[in-house]
């Protein structure tokens with residue numbers, strides 16, 4: 001019953017299933033309206049033109065969408081990508097290197113199915129991923145029958161996996177590696193040299209590099225580099241590389257289920273074929289709205305400034321307890337509270353605030369040490385005016401918890 005076993009290992013670790021179970025018998029308290037800071041779902045409306053375009057395109061609901069979308073979408077993506085990552089005009093070809101996807105979650109799952117062979121050098125293939133990580137990477141590896149290999153991404157290494165620590169025997173079996181920058185959950189932004197080192201590794205060891213860049217447009221100061229720029233600096237070949245981008249975070253459009261992958265032509269073809277068998281192609285009205293979203297930067301700038309505002313508030317309110325809490329990219333706080341599970345229960349019980357225990361996004365290492373266990377992940381996804389009182393409530397509970405557990409505070 002291999003299939004069932006794989007499914008079990010997928011389900012057992014699903015972070016939100018675990019969170020629901022953790023809190024099922026805990027009554028949210030404090031007389032407060034519940035606030036869900038556990039899910040990375042932006043609470044802002046996408047621009048008004050989205051609904052208008054979808055309505056105007058209603059005549060195409062009757063048509064089966066095509067896996068590779070249409071020219072207008074792929075051209076908008078190419079223009080955005082070329083500009084954002086400084087690519088020469090001839091590098092990304094709209095008919096070969098770009099594919100619309102119905103959510104990067106789905107595409108990140110599909111890449112494991114298309115990139116992992118039955119055997120690598122006669123052995124079980126390995127899928128590399130950071131630890132902690134976005135849960136879909138491990139689910140996809142399990143569904144593809146690969147062995148997940150978790151690369152520690154702890155504070156000591158700026159929350160990035162250390163390439164030199166990957167054992168040669170593991171690299172030999174590696175079929176796919178997931179990279180995430182800005183990182184969910186820690187918000188770390190990898191520099192271009194680091195992205196280049198991964199691309200170089202993927203090519204030398206002949207594995208696929210899946211670079212998840214869905215938080216690329218949400219940052220504090222400088223735009224995070226992308227792996228496509230690394231490919232440019234290596235001469236422009238897209239061999240072994242796929243990058244993943246989404247409108248869910250950039251445009252607050254999680255319900256649109258819209259993003260794109262770009263990169264290696266052979267991998268793009270395989271991803272498209274998988275969609276033809278068991279995926280969802282982008283409906284034309286959604287594709288038209290997505291095209292307009294990739295062509296508009298005003299709403300992205302406005303979104304980014306909301307998150308920057310939220311981080312400034314978080315720093316003001318939580319800084320006295322934790323020191324620096326801002327992340328270079330993305331919209332999460334990653335707070336070392338000593339015991340993430342306990343903090344999640346107490347925040348729900350005392351203040352009706354739901355957060356995700358960091359340990360639910362990570363796996364224990366060989367010594368049984370879970371690199372996320374001490375942390376909670378807090379999504380700053382509401383308007384600043386709504387975030388401010390909630391952050392104050394959060395800080396009050398955490399201050400009590402830290403005092404109760406004798407945890408040292410910043411500056412002590």
Ligand SMILES: Cc1ncc(COP(=O)(O)O)c(C=O)c1O
Pocket residue numbers: 040102103104105106108134180184212214245246247248254257258259
């Ligand atoms: C790291 C990361 N990658 C991918 C996704 C998937 O986003 P979507 O499927 O909405 O594009 C998420 C969503 O939370 C995420 O955090």
